[in-house]
Amino acid sequence: MTINYNFAFSFQLIPIITLILAWCVIAIFAYRMMKKQQVKPKAWKALVCVLVGLFSFSINFPSLWDTPIKISILPLGVWILYSFLKRKEGRWVTYRRFAWLGFWANFIFLAAALIAVLLQNVTYPKDELSTYMSNVENAKIRSIHPSGKTRTLDTDMLLKQIHNMSREKVQGNQWYYEKEFRDEKSTKRNERFPYQLFGTTSKWGSGLHPIIYLEADGKGILVSAPQKQLYFRSNEPLLKGEE
Amino acid sequence: MLNKRFVLIGLVGVFIILTAAAWFYWVNFSKPASFPANEQLIERMNKVFPTAAVKSIQDHVQVDERHVFVPFVSEEGRYGVSYWEWKKNKWKLLHIDNAGVPRLWKINSNDPSTFYIVWNSHPDDKVSYMKLYFIRDRGFQGHDGIETYIPKIQLEKKVTLTDKSYGVLPMPADWSAIMKSLQQAGNPNISDRLFDSVFPNINNLHFGFIPFDQSNQEAVIMNSVNGSSFTNGDINLDYISILSKSEIEEPLEQ
Numbered sequence: 490m491t492i493n494y495n496f497a498f499s500f501q502l503i504p505i506i507t508l509i510l511a512w513c514v515i516a517i518f519a520y521r522m523m524k525k526q527q528v529k530p531k532a533w534k535a536l537v538c539v540l541v542g543l544f545s546f547s548i549n550f551p552s553l554w555d556t557p558i559k560i561s562i563l564p565l566g567v568w569i570l571y572s573f574l575k576r577k578e579g580r581w582v583t584y585r586r587f588a589w590l591g592f593w594a595n596f597i598f599l600a601a602a603l604i605a606v607l608l609q610n611v612t613y614p615k616d617e618l619s620t621y622m623s624n625v626e627n628a629k630i631r632s633i634h635p636s637g638k639t640r641t642l643d644t645d646m647l648l649k650q651i652h653n654m655s656r657e658k659v660q661g662n663q664w665y666y667e668k669e670f671r672d673e674k675s676t677k678r679n680e681r682f683p684y685q686l687f688g689t690t691s692k693w694g695s696g697l698h699p700i701i702y703l704e705a706d707g708k709g710i711l712v713s714a715p716q717k718q719l720y721f722r723s724n725e726p727l728l729k730g731e732e
Numbered sequence: 733m734l735n736k737r738f739v740l741i742g743l744v745g746v747f748i749i750l751t752a753a754a755w756f757y758w759v760n761f762s763k764p765a766s767f768p769a770n771e772q773l774i775e776r777m778n779k780v781f782p783t784a785a786v787k788s789i790q791d792h793v794q795v796d797e798r799h800v801f802v803p804f805v806s807e808e809g810r811y812g813v814s815y816w817e818w819k820k821n822k823w824k825l826l827h828i829d830n831a832g833v834p835r836l837w838k839i840n841s842n843d844p845s846t847f848y849i850v851w852n853s854h855p856d857d858k859v860s861y862m863k864l865y866f867i868r869d870r871g872f873q874g875h876d877g878i879e880t881y882i883p884k885i886q887l888e889k890k891v892t893l894t895d896k897s898y899g900v901l902p903m904p905a906d907w908s909a910i911m912k913s914l915q916q917a918g919n920p921n922i923s924d925r926l927f928d929s930v931f932p933n934i935n936n937l938h939f940g941f942i943p944f945d946q947s948n949q950e951a952v953i954m955n956s957v958n959g960s961s962f963t964n965g966d967i968n969l970d971y972i973s974i975l976s977k978s979e980i981e982e983p984l985e986q
Contacts, residue, residue, distance in 0.1 A: 631906050633885045636983035661872030661879035678981045682883040698916040702883050718880040
């Protein structure tokens with residue numbers, strides 16, 4: 490079955506701030522060029538030149554982070570502007586700098602993106618449970634498998650444990666084939682993570698919507714975010730009711 | 733002179749926007765008229781799709797304000813289904829099928845809470861109840877020492893067919909909550925969106941059902957399958973696969 494994905498706005502605070510800052514830097518450069526030049530260009534035309542100048546041929550390098558590094562090589566927008574503006578004497582000279590500013594702006598955006606990644610990793614540490622789970626007060630669990638008994642979440646215990654849980658390795662292969670969870674001869678099988686946690690939110694501004702599963706023994710939490718899974722164990726069970 | 737022209741262009745623009753808004757409103761929010769009478773429905777269906785040979789209408793099941801599910805019986809005694817929508821100020825026949833094996837009707841495919849499972853089971857198949865399933869297979873991945881694990885989802889909902897051969901089941905709250913969460917989690921970040929416009933369906937969700945007879949044995953359905961159908965409009969219908977008990981997990985005894 491396919492579900493269509495509606496692109497609900499995912500709010501990431503830091504990239505938005507750095508993007509705004511990048512535009513401010515470009516605006517400052519444009520303003521200073523404007524001041525310096527003797528032949529004053531029209532402001533809206535200069536703006537158009539910057540925007541067209543942005544258009545470039547670029548190469549994407551896969552990076553260590555989630556954001557690929559995009560390096561612009563050929564200033565296509567600048568060439569287009571040149572071929573268009575050269576027809577009238579002096580026009581190219583007036584707007585040349587703005588077209589090139591557009592091209593170099595690609596690198597300002599690149600810098601902004603890299604700064605955003607760095608800040609993102611500091612503000613929202615990827616290996617900490619609290620990044621993925623910050624509002625626990627209204628949390629509840631739903632059973633996703635018949636082996637998930639009717640137990641309830643111990644919210645107070647979860648609040649207590651959230652910063653003390655230890656991170657452990659996700660044993661996908663082992664959990665999949667696990668012997669103690671299955672009866673080899675029949676269809677009888679338990680699920681290791683038979684509960685899904687609802688009602689929590691990720692840290693404000695992180696833009697993350699992880700899926701969080703709870704382990705049958707009540708002591709494990711599996712956080713499933715795009716391209717990343719984390720597994721945490723607590724000493725005390727986070728579920729109430731009989732096991 | 734110049735001002736006059738601007739005013740004129742402005743007026744024309746406002747007029748166009750208002751007309752578009754009114755049209756949009758009319759198409760999407762106009763209050764539905766009462767649903768047509770059975771004779772009219774039969775006439776419409778037989779005209780659009782003569783193969784159906786509709787003889788009598790069993791019921792009008794109002795799915796929501798603008799959608800109606802109409803089960804029917806044909807001249808040859810088949811039990812069929814039809815899907816209707818209030819669209820552009822009239823009741824439109826979207827799809828008609830002369831067999832009523834369960835299907836998933838996604839009214840708004842972006843919103844799992846608007847999904848419905850509909851059926852019309854032939855009485856000769858002697859189905860006394862069905863178990864409907866929402867499933868995601870268990871999975872794992874591992875590369876470069878980094879492993880991931882996908883827990884199995886298997887949720888069940890039992891519906892009885894003893895009173896009526898047909899039915900409409902809205903998504904149980906748990907099912908739609910899980911689908912919504914998966915949908916949100918799959919939502920790429922703003923920066924990623926620029927790079928991948930094609931988004932894969934990573935969730936591998938599916939629906940299934942098992943029909944049972946009176947003595948709790950899996951029923952063989954012969955008359956509710958292999959229908960002929962006709963699509964007359966914009967509708968999102970998914971197949972629901974027939975499962976057997978051997979594909980369903982049960983918890984281990986303690």
